[in-house]
């Protein structure tokens with residue numbers, strides 16, 4: 001019974017990792033860009049929510065509605081003025097620029113908010129739990145997983161059912177030919193990064209409510225997100241959800257054996273999956 | 288004589304240090320079908336890329352209905368009214384047939400002659416295959432999608448780069464059989480071909496290219512086979 | 525002609541630096557030691573990312589394993605720290621084999637994060653090594669560095685305290701390692717294999733068609749740079765004398781700084797890391813009091829370089845002056 005409980009908690013934790021990863025997956029799927037600052041941008045979003053909630057006296061769930069457009073703008077500007085300039089066949093510039101960005105954001109936050117641990121307080125809902133049969137499930141973790149499913153469903157609808165999504169896919173296939181269709185790839189990329197930052201903001205909301213955060217935790221979030229994307233298979237959003245769950249469950253099982261092994265277990269699961277299936281669980285056909 | 292739709296004057300193009308076009312002049316009249324022929328590497332596709340803004344050109348080297356468009360980017364050229372069926376078709380593999388057609392209308396604002404319905408009437412087979420991935424079709428059907436995609440923007444000028452490449456003669460004939468209808472919709476057409484016979488059959492005017500220059504130009508009826516042969520292969524008479 | 529001049533200047537510089545422990549202060553020795561170790565790390569990373577196209581963000585794995593192997597040699601097996609350094613290098617190369625096996629499956633950008641994950645796995649695993657203090661780490665036993673082979677000799681010869689003598693010894697080792705890394709990098713890049721490597725970077729298809737096997741060549745570079753990085757890690761922690769998993773596998777200290785040094789100086793150029801480490805040191809001296817601001821400035825400079833001058837300061841210098849030290853390609857024969 002204890003194992004069932006551990007696995008359920010791991011699946012719920014996987015929802016959080018899937019939220020970390022969804023934006024990364026979207027951006028990679030469209031422009032083959034790996035943003036090493038993704039984790040730090042999630043933390044930045046958490047601080048934006050924190051600031052909005054503090055300054056305006058809002059509940060985090062309301063503050064996120066203001067933070068999301070702010071982060072969309074951050075993503076849009078970042079892509080337009082920085083990242084679009086380094087896209088290309090050479091992978092070095094985008095990697096090094098986003099790595100530099102990661103260091104700048106992290107230390108900028110340290111400068112502005114100090115290294116103190118912060119938390120978004122959501123009130124009584126944090127401690128609430130419901131019984132699912134014999135297992136007690138926290139409302140917040142459940143909400144996180146549900147949000148992850150909703151976000152990934154919404155992104156899939158956007159991707160496969162809208163004009164914008166069509167432009168995303170066409171640009172990802174062949175940016176030059178997309179230009180012949182009147183699509184402006186740079187605009188498409190800017191919008192995609194903006195959307196990724198909105199997803200990052202949602203991830204930040206749950207990150208901040210469920211645990212303490214400080215400016216230095218970004219890189220670890222990046223690693224979990226990255227592992228979820230790779231395990232799921234590059235470019236597959238549902239795969240990313242599955243990948244997040246694999247990491248969450250592995251961490252849960254590791255922690256159940258020995259608390260010090262939690263993170264290690266997640267990493268080892270990642271390595272094992274890659275050794276068995278180098279292209280992840282649900283690889284996209286035409287990559 | 289009708290007014291020129293597209294005028295190209297003294298157009299040059301480069302790939303890095305390599306010069307691919309040397310002062311090309313060309314005029315496309317309203318409603319005309321112009322064939323550009325030439326051997327491998329003559330610069331035909333380069334000319335198409337320059338017109339569509341994929342390759343940069345001087346502002347005044349290309350004008351469309353009197354407006355200088357040489358400096359525009361590819362999306363801006365499309366919005367100005369020129370669309371292209373690119374060499375090798377270049378369908379989007381992640382898009383279905385219908386989505387490939389719809390994306391041709393991405394930048395379109397108003398209504399126009401071409402709609403999905405009209406395209407499916409022009410190429411009935413595409414209606415049956417509309418939910419298939421674009422790249423799952425036969426070569427001829429893919430070419431139909433590429434033409435349809437280009438028409439969906441309701442272009443003033445339609446550029447077609449080697450439509451017949453790699454297709455069986457019957458298929459080529461079927462595709463070219465649709466051109467009268469395409470021209471009825473109001474588009475002036477430039478077709479690039481290596482296949483001289485096919486090009487001469489549908490064209491009102493022919494330009495022959497060799498090594499980045501136009502070496503011969505005239506109505507197909509006025510040009511002798513020998514003259515074309517010489518301009519094409521560079522053999523002096 | 526110009527190359528001979530460059531070489532003479534380099535030799536003079538080497539001799540000058542070698543004399544620092546004799547003529548300079550102990551603080552200078554300690555400062556320069558850190559600079560030299562960063563230079564070694566940067567030279568290795570530049571070879572990896574700049575020439576072999578392997579952008580690793582996980583080089584701290586090799587610094588850390590080198591440090592831990594050296595500590596194990598000293599504490600568990602009672603060996604001399606100098607032997608520990610060699611063991612550190614070997615341990616790094618041994619570790620590099622499974623890491624390469626795993627990360628070479630990942631393409632481009634994902635290779636970067638894959639190496640990082642690998643480093644995290646090693647860090648978390650070593651935190652379980654209770655004999656070396658587990659998560660809280662351990663220190664070298666008192667007096668270890670003073671008893672190092674050669675310290676007495678230096679102490680008597682130069683008439684200094686044993687701690688100054690042990691500083692001098694580690695300093696000379698760092699200088700030697702830096703010089704060997706620089707020279708062997710130069711020789712390697714001009715060799716057939718090195719030219720093949722650059723050909724791969726510039727055009728993988730063409731390189732394959734002339735018979736260079738990119739994977740094997742890259743794997744060789746990966747293992748060799750792991751070796752150099754491991755040696756450097758062991759050396760560093762003799763000087764630091766205390767090891768913890770977090771310090772030994774610190775991504776900022778052992779990889780981020782190194783990346784910025786290389787990028788600022790000029791990635792993919794041989795003198796780049798040398799220029800970068802000088803700029804880095806100058807910046808550190810001026811901005812050290814501002815802590816985080818210093819890192820922000822470094823990050824911004826790195827971004828600006830990537831956006832506007834991809835070959836770094838050295839690239840700007842060669843473009844402006846036309847001077848190319850340490851020519852990597854053999855000069856085309858002059859036409860008469």
Ligand SMILES: Nc1ncnc2c1ncn2[C@@H]1O[C@H](COP(=O)(O)OP(=O)(O)OP(=O)(O)O)[C@@H](O)[C@H]1O
Nearest residue numbers: 302305307325326327328329330331332333334481
């Ligand atoms: N991307 C490119 N980079 C460099 N040179 C190019 C490029 N594309 C074409 N060229 C060169 O430009 C010249 C003209 O090429 P272009 O593709 O316009 O010829 P073409 O007439 O369309 O030939 P084909 O009938 O084979 O399609 C050729 O010499 C070709 O090698």
Ligand SMILES: [Mg+2]
Nearest residue numbers: 331332333374
């Ligand atoms: Mg062509």
